[in-house]
Amino acid sequence: MSGMIKGKVFVLGENIDTDQMIPAEHLVYSLEDPEEKKFYGKFALSGVPATESGLPQGQIPFTAEGKFESDYKIIVASNNFGCGSSREHAPAALQIAGVQAVIATSYARIFYRNSVDGGFLIPYESKVDLSKEVSTNDKLEINEETSEVKNLTTGKTYQLNPLGSVSEIVKAGGIFKYARENGMMQ
Amino acid sequence: MMTITEKILAKHAGKSKVEPGDNVWVDVDILMTHDVCGPPTIGIFKKQFGQNAKVWDKEKVVIIPDHYIFTKDKYANRNIDILREFAKEQDLPHYYDVGTERYKGVCHMALPEEGFTRPGEILFGTDSHTCTAGAFGEFATGIGNTDAAFILGTGKIWLRVPETMQFIFEDEIHPYVMAKDLILKIIGDIGVDGATYRAMNFAGDGVKALDMEGRMTLTNMVIEAGGKNGIIEPDEVTFKYLETRTDHAYEPVLNDFDAKYHSVRVYKSKDIEPMLAKPHSPDNKSTVFEMRNTQLTRAYIGSCTGGKISDFIAAARIIKDKPVKVDTFVVPATTEIAQGLDSVKIDGKSLKEIFLNAGAQIGEASCAACLGGPADTFGRLNNDEEICISTTNRNFPGRMGSKQAQVYLASPYTVAASAINGKITDPRDFF
Numbered sequence: 001m002s003g004m005i006k007g008k009v010f011v012l013g014e015n016i017d018t019d020q021m022i023p024a025e026h027l028v029y030s031l032e033d034p035e036e037k038k039f040y041g042k043f044a045l046s047g048v049p050a051t052e053s054g055l056p057q058g059q060i061p062f063t064a065e066g067k068f069e070s071d072y073k074i075i076v077a078s079n080n081f082g083c084g085s086s087r088e089h090a091p092a093a094l095q096i097a098g099v100q101a102v103i104a105t106s107y108a109r110i111f112y113r114n115s116v117d118g119g120f121l122i123p124y125e126s127k128v129d130l131s132k133e134v135s136t137n138d139k140l141e142i143n144e145e146t147s148e149v150k151n152l153t154t155g156k157t158y159q160l161n162p163l164g165s166v167s168e169i170v171k172a173g174g175i176f177k178y179a180r181e182n183g184m185m186q
Numbered sequence: 187m188m189t190i191t192e193k194i195l196a197k198h199a200g201k202s203k204v205e206p207g208d209n210v211w212v213d214v215d216i217l218m219t220h221d222v223c224g225p226p227t228i229g230i231f232k233k234q235f236g237q238n239a240k241v242w243d244k245e246k247v248v249i250i251p252d253h254y255i256f257t258k259d260k261y262a263n264r265n266i267d268i269l270r271e272f273a274k275e276q277d278l279p280h281y282y283d284v285g286t287e288r289y290k291g292v293c294h295m296a297l298p299e300e301g302f303t304r305p306g307e308i309l310f311g312t313d314s315h316t317c318t319a320g321a322f323g324e325f326a327t328g329i330g331n332t333d334a335a336f337i338l339g340t341g342k343i344w345l346r347v348p349e350t351m352q353f354i355f356e357d358e359i360h361p362y363v364m365a366k367d368l369i370l371k372i373i374g375d376i377g378v379d380g381a382t383y384r385a386m387n388f389a390g391d392g393v394k395a396l397d398m399e400g401r402m403t404l405t406n407m408v409i410e411a412g413g414k415n416g417i418i419e420p421d422e423v424t425f426k427y428l429e430t431r432t433d434h435a436y437e438p439v440l441n442d443f444d445a446k447y448h449s450v451r452v453y454k455s456k457d458i459e460p461m462l463a464k465p466h467s468p469d470n471k472s473t474v475f476e477m478r479n480t481q482l483t484r485a486y487i488g489s490c491t492g493g494k495i496s497d498f499i500a501a502a503r504i505i506k507d508k509p510v511k512v513d514t515f516v517v518p519a520t521t522e523i524a525q526g527l528d529s530v531k532i533d534g535k536s537l538k539e540i541f542l543n544a545g546a547q548i549g550e551a552s553c554a555a556c557l558g559g560p561a562d563t564f565g566r567l568n569n570d571e572e573i574c575i576s577t578t579n580r581n582f583p584g585r586m587g588s589k590q591a592q593v594y595l596a597s598p599y600t601v602a603a604s605a606i607n608g609k610i611t612d613p614r615d616f617f
Contacts, residue, residue, distance in 0.1 A: 015378055015467060015582070019558070020582065020589075024558045024559050025558060025559060028261035028560070029261055030225070030226075031331075032229045049590075079379060084314065084582060085313070086316075088223065089222075106379060108379070108382065108412055109383050110328055113333065114329075114330035114332065117330065117333050118330060118332040175344075179336070185339070
């Protein structure tokens with residue numbers, strides 16, 4: 001947590017489950033091996049049906065053909081983002097693809113927890129459903145200190161919910177760093 | 187004035203009382219992992235605690251490969267090797283290796299069979315359907331690799347105490363209705379995020395009348411409503427199941443009579459009829475009757491929620507002596523259930539004979555096509571045009587393979603009746 005997250009936004013709808021984030025057939029790659037790990041970036045969000053991929057128009061691949069990283073640093077979605085399986089490969093795949101933050105109206109709890117405890121990305125909640133307000137390829141800027149997001153393409157600003165009780169773990173960068181900083185482990 | 191969930195979390199946090207919303211650190215009784223999330227969990231464990239680190243308590247670690255077993259995928263096979271090496275290196279007594287007599291199959295059914303699901307305890311697993319074990323009156327929930335690695339090294343993890351939603355089924359259910367119909371009804375009513383961050387407690391005579399397998403069907407699918415855990419008060423049915431499965435001592439915990447609930451929903455069991463979740467979401471509710479005659483290309487009976495011996499007995503009762511009209515895949519959850527297909531008979535015919543005579547195909551114990559998996563997985567929906575009715579628990583786009591394929595979720599009775607007709611069929615037609 002150090003200032004600003006700035007980049008192009010990829011917009012999704014509601015109930016994006018972890019099978020859509022990283023289809024089960026791809027869960028076999030190592031998350032340790034740097035070469036194998038790249039495949040998670042290539043296949044991130046490849047399970048989203050084409051009409052729902054990159055709203056409002058759809059038909060936009062999250063990671064371009066032949067690439068291992070996405071051009072999108074921020075994801076905006078509607079409610080229940082990350083429902084379904086507990087696979088940590090899901091937030092990991094988004095991070096490997098280059099995502100730094102997600103803004104959704106609500107999250108499924110295991111995905112939220114994995115994102116925070118694993119230090120993969122910051123899961124912001126927004127009262128306003130920004131998936132209806134912003135378009136894929138808009139440029140957003142999130143101020144981590146004030147939890148404010150500005151759409152640099154339209155000029156509009158929105159307030160996100162404060163991170164609350166998990167903010168200490170987010171600041172530390174994951175549960176292991178948090179536990180070490182607080183003397184809970186060596 | 188606490189619920190079972192609150193009492194278990196309080197005890198494991200060393201506190202006399204907790205309230206919903208409290209963050210607590212709890213001691214873990216069992217940590218389970220499998221071939222998909224085990225290798226990355228082991229990777230994080232070694233990175234954080236050191237290459238020579240030992241797990242916190244080898245009696246409390248259970249490793250059950252079950253997801254990608256019968257595949258030629260080289261990465262999937264490599265992942266089993268990682269589990270095997272780790273079990274050897276750590277001298278873990280509870281590892282159920284592929285290709286040996288110890289191999290079990292689907293972890294959520296293997297855990298109770300091997301006596302790891304005990305009232306009053308806390309069980310974590312690197313799989314969202316770990317909530318299944320709540321049927322035994324314990325706190326059980328799914329976690330990710332990082333949390334699992336943390337537990338592996340410390341035996342502890344933090345949790346937020348959830349509020350509890352109470353679901354009561356008055357009276358016993360109709361004979362043609364199964365636990366799957368009850369949980370599909372609930373998920374349809376409250377939505378796929380209707381229980382997010384909360385415990386779901388199931389009670390009433392309709393629940394008490396269910397055997398352990400039926401109860402596990404209820405708790406298995408609480409994650410499909412976003413629930414943190416599902417839970418059922420342990421009773422004689424629970425204790426009897428455990429008698430033959432474990433000698434381990436346990437302390438049953440019950441809801442206090444004045445426990446506080448987030449909400450209470452009361453269902454009249456006799457009002458519940460056979461239910462469906464239509465494509466592409468477990469809360470896309472319909473009665474089977476409303477969707478009758480929808481054409482199908484495939485039927486699938488298997489998984490942690492729909493591949494238990496009672497599920498196959500139910501399906502076989504309907505399928506017996508009738509050929510199936512669509513490709514029908516039968517996948518026992520565990521090797522013990524696979525043996526049951528041979529030994530359990532209806533009118534002198536084994537379940538296996540009944541399914542094979544009807545023209546169904548039987549696969550080997552594993553998760554198989556419930557979650558798609560590698561392209562050579564038994565029963566996987568590889569074609570966009572497939573329309574499948576399945577006893578599994580999830581039907582988001584692409585869950586069983588192709589993201590265009592359509593999946594209807596239903597009870598074993600409904601899937602069996604539909605397989606015979608090649609279209610969605612109300613099981614009452616066969617009662």
